[in-house]
Amino acid sequence: MLLLDLEDSWGVQVSVCTAVACRVPLRTLLADVLPIFAQADGLTKSNWENLQRSHDIVAKLKLPNFIDFVGRLDERSQKYLMAKVRGTLEILRHTGVSKSQKYFTVAWPHGRDVQRGIRIVCEKESYWTRMLADTSDCATFAYMSSQCLESGHCRCSGSLPIWQNAAKLLITAVSLHQRVKTTLSSKSGTTSSSPWALCHEERYIIGTNDIFLKVEVHKPSTSTYALLRPTVLRIPSKYGKRIIEKVTEKASSVARLRERQKPEDDAENVLVTCHI
Structure with missing residues (x-):
């Protein structure tokens, strides 16, 4: 995994609220899930907290010049950050469309359980998810997000969301x-x-x-x-x-x-x- 790969739109963010999905750069995915993965790792939790306190790493991940920022980190911080990035993506590589193309798996890490996820059947209103199958030039790392993604066709109800195990739309x-x-x-x-x-x-x-x-x-x-x-x-x-x-x-x-x-x-x- 190269730093340049983090700019690729291989992340798929799925809104718990609206069941709308959106392609995002890998660095955006990492900004959302790295804090959960870091907190779940008791051995290196302090390293993450120091990185966040000193450099506001989550905010930096959301910026297009993230590669330049990593280059300015000290060697120890660089090694820790890249190890955490690789470890997180290694777990998330099992998400996406199954080889049988029957299921679309989405990571839903919570607390100390970073392996948690859901499977959506690629049928009916979720049939479009089959287009997210990995190819030679595109990959899918999918995760659930609390962000309220909306379109003109799918709006937030404003009430407590109830997940219906379907993906309605892709942006x-x-x-x-x-x-x-x-x-x-x-x-x-x-x-x-x-x-x-x-x-x-x-x-x-x-x-x-x-x-x-x-x-x-x-x-x-x-x-x-x-x-x-x-x-x-x-x-x-x-x-x-x-x-x-x-x-x-x-x-x-x-x-x-x-x-x-x-x-x-x-x-x-x-x-x-x-x-x-």
Whole structure:
């Protein structure tokens, strides 16, 4: 795990209050869960308290220049912090979509129990969670958060939240898969300087080689977020790679999307939901 990886949007924050999920940088995930993991570790608890008292480490994790901050720490503090980061992510690597793609596991650490979590069935209104399966260029570290995440479609009731074991919506950003984008540019023989954008009522595919989600785009003129509505597209894994190659080689009208990989990627903000 490199420090640069902490800028990648591999974290998935799930709101206990609204059941809305949101892609966040790994450093944001760490800002939320490291205090719990550190307090649960009685042997090095004082090290964390010193780091928080001297450097306000949680606030620093929320800033995009966190890498520069780590470089200014003394060697002992650096070693402790990075060991705690690696240990935390090692536990959270078991979250995300299961290999069977039946369950979406979300960490819910509390008190001294940092192994606690829940499993959401990837069906019905939570079917979209299958798109969070790990790929060669994107991973998922999912955790429950007390933060009240809202959208125009899912609002906080204001009352004591009751978890319904479902994930209703994902706030993320998507871009055209690079291989498809390159092929489209080379076939047209032109290079466009205008930013890429999703097309209203167009259909795309997003997901892994095992099971794709086919999504339809809705872009209300009054909204800053495009809405992606997925439908099941079951393709046996032995054919998945072949389908992707067809999309790439023949510039199919059904192009492949992927979630944003880096902060600087040309991507469009979207809401993904089966709930509506």
